Amino acid sequence: MTLAQLRALIAVADHGGFTAAADLIGMSQPAVSRAISSLEREVGAPLFVRHRDGIALTEAGRRALARAREVLRNFDLIRVEVAAAAGEITGMLRVASLPSATGTLIAHRLRAFTDRYPQVQIRLFEGVDDDVRAWLCQGAAEVGVVTLPAPGLHTVPLNTHEMVAVLPEGHCLAGQESVHITDLTGRPFILTTAGCRPLIMNAAREADVQLDIAFEAGGQSAILEMVAAGLGVSIVPTLGLPADLGPVVTRPLEPRTTRSLALAVPSLANCGPAVRAFLDQHAETAP
Structure with missing residues (x-):
């Protein structure tokens, strides 16, 4: 099992197809397909079911996806935590937002954050509350905008x-x-x-x-x-x-x-440096 296989699994699941996944992670479509096939052989179960309208995760695929996100998150954190120890904030910040909040509450915060931490890449997802909470729970996003109350999440007004x-x-x-x-x-x-x-x-x-x-x-x-x-x-x-x-x-x-509304993270203790910096910036500017 390799990191490339896990990245392919996540990309295919997130983008609903092999071609879109290939474009995202810089692999050819056949290479992504081979990575998924070899991963399925290793785990001994199909991870996706193919049908005319596209593909969907199997139950085994859903479980594997959650673990794959966790593995890659921890792997990526090695670099960013080492950089943070030297005073440098790097890595990726994945933010999930509600459409009504993006332009009014989040856009200017992201602009200020990128001005302050230009080495952090930003990915923004938009969806309804259920989408945001699912992305946070699945590890697809590290911080999100949620409607209160939000049991099970650490929230900041x-x-x-x-x-x-x-x-x-x-x-x-x-x-x-x-x-x-x-x-x-x-x-x-x-x-x-x-x-x-x-x-x-x-x-x-x-x-x-x-x-x-x-x-x-x-x-x-x-x-x-x-x-x-x-x-x-x-x-x-x-x-x-x-x-x-x-x-x-x-x-x-x-x-x-x-x-x-609040900014929410699954666990304050497990936040990466970019998320902690984003929350700290919010605390600095909050009235």
């Missing part, structure tokens, strides 16, 4: 912002200064599938409201487009809302509901 009602322009509730969550009863509701979902459902339960969930959507932009089309009303976080909402209006939500 990042930002707290309001949740607001979102209505089509001209809606009967749009003339109110604020919208009580009970006002949404009996109206077609567009529910997010992302991390705000538990917050919204909890607010409805506490107000003894049964939302009429007509549609579900993941991204904030999709929800805004559906509201603009008159398909329903919704509740979204203010973070990441565009300045121009078009034929959509927002109103403060009652009772007041907030979403809190």
Whole structure:
């Protein structure tokens, strides 16, 4: 078993194919295929199942992938820890973020970090909360933006912002200064599938409201487009809302509901030098 085989396994799993993996790690496609085949022979089990739409990990592959990430992370840490002992921060920083947080909260932090530590390479992943937590747990990312609470992760507060009602322009509730969550009863509701979902459902339960969930959507932009089309009303976080909402209006939500975001790592004790430096930089600039 070689490091090249493990790197090929991770690349194929992350990018869903041999050609994309080859481009990423600088190997030819046949070489990646041979590396996976030889690894499968060594472990005595298929790691991927091939089908018409691509490939997918087997159960053995999922377990091997988790261990491969751990092995390579520890191997790469040898170099960066030695460099850190000499006062030099190097290596790779893999950051997982929510789309609404990337431009508003993370981009300027990454820019300041790269200015300060130019020898650290940055990789940014974007996804919903479940994606971010999975990437952190699987080792695909070292630090991520999560919605609190986040059990099982070490978190550092990042930002707290309001949740607001979102209505089509001209809606009967749009003339109110604020919208009580009970006002949404009996109206077609567009529910997010992302991390705000538990917050919204909890607010409805506490107000003894049964939302009429007509549609579900993941991204904030999709929800805004559906509201603009008159398909329903919704509740979204203010973070990441565009300045121009078009034929959509927002109103403060009652009772007041907030979403809190944090930077999260699986374990503070096991953070590499680049992650520790990123968290330290955040602590320096936090209000």
